Amino acid sequence: MTIPVIQWHAAAWQQLQASRQQQRLPHALLLSGESGTGKAAFAAQVAASLLCEQPAADGRACGTCQACQRVAADTHPDRFRLAPEEPGKPIKVDAIRQLIQDLSLTGHYGRYRVVLLEPAEVMNANAANAFLKTLEEPPANTLLILITAAPARLPATIRSRCQPLRLKSPDRAAAAAWLSQEFSDSSRAEIELALRLAGGAPLLAARYLREEWLAARRRLLQALVNCATGHTSPLEAAGVATQLLKLDRQLPIYWMYYWVADFIRLAYDDNNIKNNDMTSDLQKLPKPVEPKALHQLLGKLQQARRLTESTVNPQLLWEDLMIDWSSLFAGQRG
Structure with missing residues (x-):
């Protein structure tokens, strides 16, 4: 064969x-x-x-x-x-x-x-x-x-x-058709979500479906929501993130980066966010938050992505990020 x-x-x-x-x-x-x-x-x-x-x-x-x-x-x-x-x-x-x-x-x-x-x-x-x-x-x-x-x-x-x-990238329809054939047990919504998170790259989307990255991403983003609303401490949220590093060292950084970017974007255009499957969760986050502080956190996340390629302690890295994230909403939690 x-x-x-x-x-x-x-x-x-x-x-x-x-x-x-x-x-x-x-x-x-x-x-x-x-x-x-x-x-x-x-x-x-x-x-x-x-x-x-x-x-x-x-x-x-x-x-x-x-x-x-x-x-x-x-x-x-x-x-x-x-x-x-x-x-x-x-x-x-x-x-x-x-x-x-x-x-x-x-x-x-x-x-x-x-x-x-x-x-x-x-x-x-x-x-x-x-x-x-x-x-x-x-x-x-x-x-x-x-x-x-x-x-x-x-x-x-x-x-x-x-x-x-x-090698050329396939168009979205061809990529979705291939994924539907390879992952017949996955729903159309899951395939579309995996493709969007993978930036249209079909083999990366396949990893989202095969290695249960969709569920892992949701655990991290839910920890971010709970941390922002005070239901989870920054250290507990950092623990969730470090557990996910077993999947991939940089993926949790990307997920948090796009989550913060979507929170900024939500104030202007709620039809153009990357995590549109979790729009309602984004909308639950306390407001208002200083835009400058959010942009500073985005910069720190970009730096964190580079640090993951070094010998930095991941637990300490994520604790620092989660403390910064939590502090953005301290004044709104009362």
Whole structure:
């Protein structure tokens, strides 16, 4: 059974397979596109296609041969993955040197070798310089796939030595149709909400549905309401937030940021808020609140997002944010 290609990747897939049939595959591919559009999934399918023992006529991997089984088990010796040791950390030069050493050896199966590097833009300067040497003298029968949502952050010397391929985002109707097929148990309202929160990115919306992020977000926003009205202390609200960090370090920051932004926006246009499924909860928040203080909190949340990529103590970070949030409404609680 061949592995299907996501529908909005079809044009890029056909373009790449045409190059393959003409024996004009590049040695390095710069795969870019908006976050949540499936760049990693597309790159993985390209890798599976090149490693497959019996690909279909359109290039798709068969999904059943020994090579495909090894790919699925993440044990294929001719597929290499490079990523930061921890989220938010850079890809270091030692990892690139190890890759160069591995690629200097003969491939195990005599077919292609494929390198998946994501996110490519987080290579530090030494790593990028070492990787540049590989791009300048590429190994035979090897495809280097650099995956990024921010190609401009890569050095120009690296970009110029890769063939660019940008994946387009699907329109909202196509994304909703795909999600409805993938998550048949989810309601239309849940799918639309997930898509809106994901900024229209279907694979990010899929994570909202698959990993129960919608319920987690609601727990955080309800804690914000309770904190503002005095039913929950800032420390208790911070505890809710830190529990949610197990899902993702930055998502709770985004959720709170858009919640504060919606509270500001609510005074001007209640038809254009991101959290429109919780409009009634927003309207329960005590008023009036000094707009300047709200904008200052937005700035602090932006800074907090950057701090989550460091060694900052998350509990202390969230306690500080919740104390600031609670203090905005102290005068209205009586």
